Amino acid sequence: MELRCQRCQKARATVHLTECTGEEPRERHLCDACAEEEGLTLKQQSGFTSLLEKFVDQSMKVEELARLTCPQCGLSFAEFRNSGLLGCPNDYSVFEKLLVPLLERTHDGHTEHVGKKPGDSGPDARARAAIAQLRRDLDRAVEDEDYELAARLRDQIRVLSNVED
Numbered sequence: 001m002e003l004r005c006q007r008c009q010k011a012r013a014t015v016h017l018t019e020c021t022g023e024e025p026r027e028r029h030l031c032d033a034c035a036e037e038e039g040l041t042l043k044q045q046s047g048f049t050s051l052l053e054k055f056v057d058q059s060m061k062v063e064e065l066a067r068l069t070c071p072q073c074g075l076s077f078a079e080f081r082n083s084g085l086l087g088c089p090n091d092y093s094v095f096e097k098l099l100v101p102l103l104e105r106t107h108d109g110h111t112e113h114v115g116k117k118p119g120d121s122g123p124d125a126r127a128r129a130a131i132a133q134l135r136r137d138l139d140r141a142v143e144d145e146d147y148e149l150a151a152r153l154r155d156q157i158r159v160l161s162n163v164e165d
Contacts, residue, residue: 005031007038015040070094131160 003013011031017040019026030038068077073087077095080086092099112133134157141150 003029005029005034007031007034068095068098127160131157134160 003016005011005013006029008031011033013029014032015030015035017028017030019028030040069075070087070091071094072090075087075091077098080091080095086092086095134153138150138153138157141147141153
């Protein structure tokens with residue numbers, strides 16, 4: 001039910017006042033124009049108020065991230081931010097959405113290793129790395145329900161796995 005202005009009886013009431021001048025509080029419902037005619041001016045939301053609301057909203061997101069914890073090693077994202085060290089390989093999956101932007105900033109947009117590799121960097125190591133990447137792509141394809149792509153990736157993994165044996 002929409003309230004009408006008690007003064008003009010035409011426009012929708014958008015200003016709601018409660019006056020406490022006697023024993024009983026008195027409510028008044030006015031439209032913007034009538035409220036202005038009566039000398040009631042409404043303050044617009046200040047830039048500071050909207051900035052404060054954004055800050056509170058952002059703080060809530062930060063709190064949610066701080067509670068994000070790896071189920072295998074128990075490391076929280078807050079602990080990772082403080083130490084800079086991950087606790088187990090599963091942390092890369094748990095914190096992936098948070099780590100990828102960090103890695104991109106740190107490594108000029110790269111999220112995969114592009115430099116030198118220690119010791120075992122022959123064809124077998126390249127095949128294992130390719131299979132690992134294909135498995136990640138396969139997981140993403142299944143998550144996105146792109147089953148045709150998932151089938152092609154599965155077949156590529158099988159071919160590379162047979163070459164490796």
